[in-house]
Structure formats: C-alpha cells, structure tokens
Amino acid sequence: MYRQLCPGGPVWSHWGLFPSVLPSVSHLRLYSSSTPSADPAVIHKQKLAQWFSHLPNEEKQFGGYFSQETMHIEPLILERNPGESENIRTWLKNPSRRHHQPSLMIGQLFDPVPGASQEMGLNVVLYGAVGTGKTTVVRKLILDWCAGSALPQFKLVIPFSCKDLSLQTRPTSLRHLVGRKYLHLHKNPLLNGVGPEGREVLFIFNAMEQMKLDFGSASTELCSDPDEPLSAETIVVNLVRKYLLPEASILVTTRLSALDSIPNKYTDRYFQICGFSNLDQQKAYFTSRLLHGSSGPPSQETETLLEMLYLNLERESQLAAACFLPSYCWLTCATLHFLHFTDPLAHIRTLTGIFTSFLRLNFSGEVLEGSNRFGGGGDKVGQQSTSLVHHVVQTVGKLAYDGVTNKRTSFSEKELEQWIGGKTKTDEELRQLAVFRTDVLDFFLVPCMETSNLEEGGGETRYVFAVPAMQEYLAALYVVLGEKKTVLEKVGKQASEAIGQAGEDLTTLLNILSKFLPLRIFAIFNLVKMFPSLYHRIIGYGKGRIARTMTAEMFRTEDQFNEDVLDQIEQSLLGVQGPKPKERQERESFELYPVFMGGLLSYGNRVLLDQLGCTIKSTVVAQITRSLEKHMVKDRQKHQPPEEVMDLLFFLYEFQNPHFTAEVLCSLKSLNLSTVCMTPLKCFVLRSVLSSAPSRHLLEELNLSSCHLTQELLEMLGPVLMRTRSLNLQFNRLSVESCTYLKDLLLDSHCSIRSLKLCDNVLTETGAHCLLEALAGNRSLRHLSLMHTGLGDGGAEQLAARLRQNKGLEELNVAYNSIGDSAAIKLVDACREHPTINTVHLYLNQLSTTGKQSLYSRAQRGQGPTSRVKVLASVTEGADLSENWHPILSVIRQHSTSWERERVRQQLQHFLQDLEGGRRQTHSWLKKLHFRRVERGIQQMLRELDQSTP
Numbered sequence: 001m002y003r004q005l006c007p008g009g010p011v012w013s014h015w016g017l018f019p020s021v022l023p024s025v026s027h028l029r030l031y032s033s034s035t036p037s038a039d040p041a042v043i044h045k046q047k048l049a050q051w052f053s054h055l056p057n058e059e060k061q062f063g064g065y066f067s068q069e070t071m072h073i074e075p076l077i078l079e080r081n082p083g084e085s086e087n088i089r090t091w092l093k094n095p096s097r098r099h100h101q102p103s104l105m106i107g108q109l110f111d112p113v114p115g116a117s118q119e120m121g122l123n124v125v126l127y128g129a130v131g132t133g134k135t136t137v138v139r140k141l142i143l144d145w146c147a148g149s150a151l152p153q154f155k156l157v158i159p160f161s162c163k164d165l166s167l168q169t170r171p172t173s174l175r176h177l178v179g180r181k182y183l184h185l186h187k188n189p190l191l192n193g194v195g196p197e198g199r200e201v202l203f204i205f206n207a208m209e210q211m212k213l214d215f216g217s218a219s220t221e222l223c224s225d226p227d228e229p230l231s232a233e234t235i236v237v238n239l240v241r242k243y244l245l246p247e248a249s250i251l252v253t254t255r256l257s258a259l260d261s262i263p264n265k266y267t268d269r270y271f272q273i274c275g276f277s278n279l280d281q282q283k284a285y286f287t288s289r290l291l292h293g294s295s296g297p298p299s300q301e302t303e304t305l306l307e308m309l310y311l312n313l314e315r316e317s318q319l320a321a322a323c324f325l326p327s328y329c330w331l332t333c334a335t336l337h338f339l340h341f342t343d344p345l346a347h348i349r350t351l352t353g354i355f356t357s358f359l360r361l362n363f364s365g366e367v368l369e370g371s372n373r374f375g376g377g378g379d380k381v382g383q384q385s386t387s388l389v390h391h392v393v394q395t396v397g398k399l400a401y402d403g404v405t406n407k408r409t410s411f412s413e414k415e416l417e418q419w420i421g422g423k424t425k426t427d428e429e430l431r432q433l434a435v436f437r438t439d440v441l442d443f444f445l446v447p448c449m450e451t452s453n454l455e456e457g458g459g460e461t462r463y464v465f466a467v468p469a470m471q472e473y474l475a476a477l478y479v480v481l482g483e484k485k486t487v488l489e490k491v492g493k494q495a496s497e498a499i500g501q502a503g504e505d506l507t508t509l510l511n512i513l514s515k516f517l518p519l520r521i522f523a524i525f526n527l528v529k530m531f532p533s534l535y536h537r538i539i540g541y542g543k544g545r546i547a548r549t550m551t552a553e554m555f556r557t558e559d560q561f562n563e564d565v566l567d568q569i570e571q572s573l574l575g576v577q578g579p580k581p582k583e584r585q586e587r588e589s590f591e592l593y594p595v596f597m598g599g600l601l602s603y604g605n606r607v608l609l610d611q612l613g614c615t616i617k618s619t620v621v622a623q624i625t626r627s628l629e630k631h632m633v634k635d636r637q638k639h640q641p642p643e644e645v646m647d648l649l650f651f652l653y654e655f656q657n658p659h660f661t662a663e664v665l666c667s668l669k670s671l672n673l674s675t676v677c678m679t680p681l682k683c684f685v686l687r688s689v690l691s692s693a694p695s696r697h698l699l700e701e702l703n704l705s706s707c708h709l710t711q712e713l714l715e716m717l718g719p720v721l722m723r724t725r726s727l728n729l730q731f732n733r734l735s736v737e738s739c740t741y742l743k744d745l746l747l748d749s750h751c752s753i754r755s756l757k758l759c760d761n762v763l764t765e766t767g768a769h770c771l772l773e774a775l776a777g778n779r780s781l782r783h784l785s786l787m788h789t790g791l792g793d794g795g796a797e798q799l800a801a802r803l804r805q806n807k808g809l810e811e812l813n814v815a816y817n818s819i820g821d822s823a824a825i826k827l828v829d830a831c832r833e834h835p836t837i838n839t840v841h842l843y844l845n846q847l848s849t850t851g852k853q854s855l856y857s858r859a860q861r862g863q864g865p866t867s868r869v870k871v872l873a874s875v876t877e878g879a880d881l882s883e884n885w886h887p888i889l890s891v892i893r894q895h896s897t898s899w900e901r902e903r904v905r906q907q908l909q910h911f912l913q914d915l916e917g918g919r920r921q922t923h924s925w926l927k928k929l930h931f932r933r934v935e936r937g938i939q940q941m942l943r944e945l946d947q948s949t950p
Helices: 025-032 040-052 088-092 095-100 134-147 162-166 174-181 196-200 232-240 256-261 279-291 300-314 318-322 326-340 351-363 388-405 413-421 427-444 468-480 487-516 520-554 565-574 582-586 592-600 603-611 618-636 642-655 658-666 680-690 711-716 718-722 736-747 764-771 792-805 821-833 849-860 885-895 901-921 925-948
Strands: 077-079 123-128 156-161 201-206 249-255 269-273 367-371 384-387 445-447 463-465 670-672 699-703 724-728 755-757 783-785 811-813 839-841 870-872
Touching: 040 134, 040 156, 123 134, 123 256, 134 156, 134 201, 134 249, 156 162, 162 201, 162 232, 174 232, 196 201, 232 249, 249 256, 256 427, 279 300, 279 326, 300 318, 300 326, 300 565, 318 326, 318 445, 326 351, 326 565, 326 680, 351 388, 351 468, 351 592, 351 603, 367 388, 384 388, 388 413, 388 427, 388 468, 413 427, 427 445, 463 468, 468 520, 468 565, 468 592, 520 592, 520 618, 520 642, 565 592, 565 642, 592 603, 592 642, 618 658, 642 658, 642 670, 642 680, 658 680, 680 711, 680 718, 699 718, 711 718, 711 736, 718 724, 718 736, 736 764, 764 792, 792 821, 821 839, 821 849, 849 870, 885 901, 885 925, 901 925
Parallel strands: 123 249, 123 269, 156 201, 201 249, 670 699, 699 724, 724 755, 755 783, 783 811, 811 839, 839 870
Antiparallel strands: 077 269, 367 384, 445 463
C-alpha cells in the first residue's frame, strides 16, 4: 500500500510549460547537442518541440493517450484595454458585446496593426487572472510555430521563464543569455542587432509578475549592445523599450495585478485571456480528458458520467462558475478521474495529493517579499520573504477554518475584509493586499450563485469557495501547519526564546557566584530553565489537540446518516439527483476535513508542501501520529454505520502510514460495509488499507451485502476476501461468471473463509455447478448460504452429489430456490450421510405437505448424532411447532421487500395452513396458544407486505 507520491522528473511551474529549475542532464543534452551542418533555426524548432511536448506528471495521470493537439481547448481571448474597470465576468454577460467582439485565435496576436511602424517589432501583452490558461496558450503557440502552422513571419521564437530569469544573479549579455539556454543559437546572426533581420525574432517572457522591472532611466541602464553584460531585469527592460534589438517582437504574459509593471507607452496591443466563458468549451475540455483519454472506445459508464457532469454544468451551478477558470476544470477532471478511473497497477494517488498538486501548479515557488505580512491577526514579522502558499494558509485558510468550525460555506464582504485585510496601514501593505485580492482571493473565492442576483436588487453578495472541497483542504492545512495557536502558545513561543537565552546567561553567572557564596537560595533560579521545557510540553499538547480534532471530526454523531465521503465528493461535482436530504439541508457537513488532515501528513504530500514553502517536520508528524493512534483505537471500538467505516478506511488510505494503519486494523475484528455502493476506487482503498495488516491478522467478518459488487470488483478484492472468516456477499450483482472466481478463491490453500453467504445473487444452475466444484478441495468452509440464487432441482441434485467429496461443511442454506420434493429428498439424504452437516435450510421452496413430512422423517432417521440433520422446511414439523420457526420468519421478514412479493405471500399463506392443521391435531391448550401466537406474527407480516406493495 505504501508508495510515496514522488513528483518525478523536472518540476513544472504554471501548468508545466516552463521548467522552474534548470533541466536535468538528459534534458540539457537536447540543447547542447547539435549538428554543425544543419540550420540552427531548424534545430531550434526540433528541440523546442521535444521540450514542450513533454507532458507534466499531473497530466500523465489521465492516461497519457492524448497529445498536445487533442488536449488543448482554445480559451476566450479578447483584445481589451486593461483600463476598462468592468469585471470580465460581468462584461461577458452582455451578449451584444460578445457578438461585437468575437474571440481571437492565438496565432492572431501578431497580425499587422494598421498604421503601426513596420520597422519596429510589436510588444504584445497577454494578461489574465490566475488559472485562465496563459501558459497553456503559450505552449500551444510554440508547438504550432514548431509545426509551421502559426507565426510564419518569425524564424526564431525564443521563450524564457521569468521565474528562471529572476534567479539570475550575475550580469550577462543577451547573446550569452540566449546561448546558455539554447546553445545552437549562441552565434545566430539574427541576434546581432544589425540590419532588419531582427524582425524575424520573437521573444516570449512568461509570467512577468515574477520579475521586478524598473523602467526609470535613472535606475535602469540603457543599452543597445547585445554583447554587453547586464542584469536579466535590465536586458528585459531594454528589449521592451526597443533600445535592444528594436526590430524584434515581444510577447509578455502576466497576471492582472502586474499589468502596470510595463508602461502603456511601450505596449502595442493588450489581449485578455478569459478562460472558458461558455459551456461548449468546458464540455470539450472534459471530453478530451475523460472520454478520449484511453486507448480503446469509451465505456457506457464514462459516457453516463459525462452526461451527468454536463447536466450539472447546464444548471448554472456553482461548478459551472468555477470552471470559468481552466485550472478548476483540471481539478474537476483530476478528481473525477481519481473517483472513476482506478488502475490498481498505477502509482498510488490520493485525493489530498491532487489538491496539493493543484496548488503547486498555480503558485509553485512564489513568495511575498520585502514587506510585513498582512493578515487577520495583524501579526508582524520583520522585513522578510514568505511563501505565497503559506500566506494563503494563514489568511484564506483561517477563513476556511472559521467556516468549518461554525458550519458555514458562504462569507460576506465584511468577513473577507476582517480575515484577509486585517490591520493594514502602510502603503506597501495596502499594495500587497490589492495584489493578493486580485491574484489569490478572487482565485479561491467566487460570488455564490444562489445570491448572485441579490446585488442587483441591493442585497448583499456572499462568497463561497470555488470548489467546496477546497475549503476543507485549506482548513485542514491551516490546522496541520500549526497556524491555529492558543494565546498561551503564541505568548509562550516568544517568552520561551527570551527566557531560554536569559536563563543560559543567568546560569553561567550563578555557577561562578556559587563557588564563593555557596548559598542554596541560588538554586531557585534554576527554575528559569524550566520554562522552555514547559513550552515544549505546551506544543506537544497542541499536537495532541490536532489528533483529537481529527478523531472527533471523523466520528461525529450528526454525520452518521450521511453518505460516505467519496459519494459526497461525486455529488458535489455531478449534482444531487432528486431532493436534498433534510439532514444535509439543516447543517453543512465537512467530513473531508479530517481526511485531508490525515492526507497532508503523508510523506508524499509533505514533499510537495515543502516545495511550496509549507514545511511539516517529521517530529511533528510523529507526535500527532502517536496521539492519534490512542484516540483512533479508543473511538473505533464504538459501533459505527457502514458509511463511517468507509470514511475511516479512506482516511487510512490518505494517511499512507502502514505502521499506523496496522495498529488500527489490529483493533478491528469485523468490517460492516453493507449498503455502501462499492466502486473500483472503494475496492482499491479497502484492499490497499488491509494489505498493511500483519499477515497473521484475519477479519472475523466482512459484510459486503448490497454493495453492488460485480465480478471485476470481486477480483479486485481477492486478497481481502482470502483473509476473512465470515464473508457476506448477499444482494449483489454476482453472476455465473463470478462463480469461477469464487471457486478459485475457495480452492486456494491460503483461503480462510469459514462462512460464505451468496443470497440473492443470480448464480443459476450453471453457476452453482462451477462453484460447487470447490467443495471437494476446500478445507475451511463450514457454512454455505445459496438462498435465492436460482439453483432449481438441477442445482440441488448437483449439490447432493458434490457433498460426498466434502468433509467439513456444517450448515447449508438453499432456501427459496424452486426446489421440488424429489431433489430436496436427495439433498437431505446426502446431508444425512455427510459426517459433519447438521442443518439444512429448505423453506420457501416448492415443497408439498407430503414432501415436508418425508423430509422431516428422513432427517430424524438413524442412530448417533452425525446421522440426524436439522431440516428447516416450514414453521411446523408434522403436528408440532418447529423449534426453528423464529429464525425462518426472521429471514423472510428481512428479505421480504427485495424478494418477489407474490411468491413470499403464497409461502406465508402455506405457513398459515400448516399452523392451522397442526393446531387442530394437538389437544394441548398451551400448544394451541403457541400456534396462535405464530399465526398472528405471520398475519402481521402479510399486512406489512400488502401495505408496502406499490
């Protein structure tokens, strides 16, 4: 089970399009090897195509069967002045504007501008909010240029990552900067800066917000020599100002908050990328990844999944509003792929890992620099840099935690200002707050669709997280990172550091004085050294509080009647079909919150979080785990509904800690997952979790009744079934084909199954013939239930023949199988001759009164305990009341609503006739009263059956 979530390969920033770190040796070879006789421009195209065709790991999870061409969906691109103050979402609601200004294709960005000088290259700025797909569009543009289908006017397209450029510390020239990244272009004549050839060069600077550009002449040196060493920022400024290679064109991508980093006078055209503004674009995106992301034809289940997703989008749901940003389309796709496309042979993937990867794709490596942090708590940390994601946790995560604590999912503008704005005072803090609100807050929080129309009527607009699960994820991250501190912890940290240092100095002084003044009173000052230890105890208590929170949230009483967590996630994406349950309407449920807390502690997620500047130390994880183990084992001993048991298994799966999982599993004797709709993912979770248990650990009982199990799911659960003593597979979708697998399972030498219940599976006589072949070689099975499996007379006769080869079976249930008198008699005779069988169930079969009497007399024939067999064929045994009448009626009552009601009604009426005949034959008033009591119970069952009949 335990496989680390390893990112593998180069780290990709901003949707995997530009390497955020220098390429590995193998990738450097792509740039350094060249053929002297080949055209450098041709080599450049080949190497760019190889590099930008690499799929990032986050995309490979969809199967890797599609290419860049099939996966790319063109977003809405508009030529729009950044000075327009109207929000793009509001602007797009006006259909006349949409018709007046249609979307542009990416290849049209450098179309000639009427009236513009042809001697100077164009400066084009492509801007948009976080997650709108700026870098994805640039990737497609570069690949199209390499293929010759776009930008034919340029012989060279030279892309740079502004994040990489911001890491350059030594001065370098433009030609050397290009040559370091693209060795084959080191001496290219197009970069000489002499003659009109520079018109055929296009520079692309991706994510300009990562650089600090200063266009003031006093602070930035002006230069027109491509061979003069300068800082990377100075080179970019001179390129944009057309001092350096003025004929070259430039494409800059940036966020909304950084638009003013380049003055308007240096920009020829502005294009805003607006994401997926209509349902057709969103549908095309989902289709490319979910429907076409496989080598074979799509299955009916996949088509149904997409149909439900499309219906939810067409309802103008909150999901449709979130999918305006392609980033959230990716997150939705990744979550649905995780839920519905389980590959047992693939690397372990977790839901927490998907959300952590989502943060890394959008905000990897970004920092807030050179300013005090602003936040709801108003805490001041000196002039220093902090991870942007860590700051998101401190602000937006705190808001999310407050919502989870108070069971709220929507927030007012005032609440956002309270939690996000805080006590900001200086101009720099206000500037950073404006950037944060534009780039980050608007990314995570969107107007609530249910209250979006209130603003027009003068009402208050409330905000919700774009994806509901994101609120629980950020709240969990806020707690796990230790941002939720008590007042004692906040004060104690500073006091501990100060007193700890003072204590060392004071101890040194007292040690010197004690040599001259041996007074015991000096010993009291040693108490000073206890404060740091006391603080560490307080911190340890805080880690225990995190564990208690996780356990309390896992087993909340009010959540016991909800669906399991995985079903809740699916409903949030696909919509709830039918009316919403009352218990879900009255109060919000946040059952993903503790699951995410466990997932964030796994090693794989901690590696990803460390890349984002959010470090969770191993010692902290060990403290939380030790405390969690005690609370989890203690609370797990309480009875939990099947849905809560599934949530516990999913929590252990996300936690990815085999030692902790083994300790929890050792306290489990049985697992009741009855009525949980099992999917390939749930079966994989169950198998993965139980694989961490010690080899000697066996489940006493595994209840998988009414779980919609199929043959494929049964095969996935094989290792789990093998280590179970009592296996309940009633009311599933097992067919004839499933019997072959069950036969192999029972014949395995490591099989531990002692009780197998297959009631209400359509096995038929053919399936029974295959399954019963296992009776000869199996040595563990003691109880076998084939009730209502369609055996018929043929299946009963085959069973009678196979019993001669079995030596361990003790109880056999073949009730409700349309077995007649002759086959039933053969079966009872075989059971009577069997050395260990003591009970056989034959009620609800097509048995006559004479046949029942014959079965009863045959069962009692013989001498010794092994020759007597208890036959349960009716509530009476001749003139006497059967001692097993109560178990028979209990079974019928339990299954009456799922069985054929007319057949059950007829059998109950036959029971009444048998009871009436027995009551007439007896002369004991006590027995008559007992008969009357059983008759009233059957009559009550008939009335309930009539009332439940539609």
